[in-house]
Amino acid sequence: MTSTTNAEIARADGDLRIALLLGIANWFLFLDHIPHNFVSALTMRNFGYSGATDLFVFIGGYAVTLIYAQMTLERGFLVAATRIFKRVWQLYAAYIVLFVIYVELISYVAARTAAPEIISEFNITGFIDHPVRTLIYGLFLQAKPLNLDVLQLIIALMAFQPIVVFGLLYVPNATLLASVTLYAAARVLDWNLTSYPYGAWYLNPFCWQLLFVMGGWLALIGTRYAPAIRAMQAIPALRATALLYLLFALTIVSSNEIPALAQMMPSGLSDMLLQNDREDVAPHRILHFLTLTFLFTWLVPRDWGYLRSYALQPVIKCGEEWLAVFCAGVFLSFAAHLILITGPYSLTRQVAVSFAGIAAMTAVAYYVSWSKQQDNKSPVGAHS
Template identity: 45%
Template structure:
């Protein structure tokens, strides 16, 4: 009897030791790959900035576009949004996958994909309804053509069906489908990156080059291809994941290189000159065709290499000048941007819808400079209000959940009393 008890105890001890060793190994591996579990407010700040830039950039024929980065360089808010999305997705779901296994991490990732898809469908239906209603209400059929929803009148069922599978998208609703596709493929990519970070980065770069060389892209309805080619734009998403999984730490020595800093600044200055020459006809003769030709027009669909270099140079300069513990991140002036970055999905969706409303207001109202600035400021204010509301709502829900758990634990403790 004693021997049997001892054997059982020894077996339990061995199992516990194995579990402890596995948990310790997972913890060590996670610490060696993922950054410290400290929220980097720079990510929230610049993701919020990307949302603001996307909103302002989607209001055509207005001065508001001059408040975005797309008029001052090769990359814009969309590039920054995809890069940061890859970083944050890896930081959140990579930790889950390492601590709880591939299945749990993959299911959490796919649940996020479902949330993104539902958000896209709601935005898609609201967008279509608003464009259709306002174009008929104000007898302006050109809005239907301008925002690519005229097919809804002739082929409503077919158009909506293709919209459900992301093949049909009205004007400006291209970023979220790209994000959905990248996140849907990310469980397998993340699993591989946790083991072969550099190898996956090399494969991603190879896919990018192949897609640009062979013209790979996804078909769009009724004709053409995706505005954001997923086979090329995946490079920025995977690059963000690579940085989160230790690439940033391994490249930290570059931040001390004065040569790279100057080189990055020189490229940003060159991009500024070429982009302004493209936007302002009077400046075009100042830039020789031999220098400007390869960069005009700016290839956004297939993510031209100079867009990637411009974004990397911009990130390098910013990270060099703004460390993670910079006290300025707590300044009140940055709080709205940080809040918008922390509540990125609702702010992004609201911003896209507001961009159409802003265009409509300017198209049928006054186009004066003051009105344009007022409309842009109103849109940013609404986006910020949504961000603060979502933050408050989550805090209330968390407090209620904590209260329920505390009450249940109290009831459980009371039931065990004699």
């Protein structure tokens, strides 16, 4: 069992597609977090049910499971569990710092620019009315500031990662089945975590955990089924069916923005498929994402030559340093939004702030990578 799993981890490790997709998810999340931004029309959410959040959670589950499963096999479960909780603490610390500074900055900007609607738009009204209470709830991840929901979700999912890693290593299919069962129960019984001052989490962790676990399952077990998956991908009828489903999803999503297209849809179909599909990650949304994965892995194999091209290195680097890039993206999206609402509304400004933000995120990724390299240099190497 251990030797087989070690071999599978070795085959999965070093896949540049993981960093590529994490980088793309970070860039798309940044663009999606800028309200009324034309450039965000190019992101995943505009072409189907799933979006950058789905990609971020799934690939995040793949990456962290791969890392800590290997650590479990090499150094033991206890060591891996403590390393996971160390990462959870780092994520939590990043969340708290972002939450406090984020709220203070938005309040300050709203007062200075005489634009109080920003407070409501970024969902921090409770902080103005009850600052201490809101901060306390924020410490318990129960506040709901806009654009921090993804990091909030990742913290919750990572907290249970030791159990997930152990299960995926020794009873992978049973662990996946348990995840599916929890997902179904949460949807049927309406389970979610409460938020302050009202409502529940934007991203229900009891439901979104399924994508996270599926990513981990694919990382550890996917290679066993790789021949079967490749055989399925070689069937033209299956590829055509997958493509038709993606086109159907594109039509449904587009009908929400194009009245003429909406009139051609059966009554209530668009509302049924689009209503509240993000909070509880609806089944058709998961199916859409898996369909994308099916076609992506067929079109972009692991040994795809362009993965090492210079053109893709910036986005891959952003994927390798995903936490720092994500945190930077939260602030940059707010800064971009501020620039757009305090100046003339133009396409040029939207494009400029979007590309400037992506450039800044890339610079952060390269700096963090360089800084790690300096920290890893030995004293002897530093003086040689």
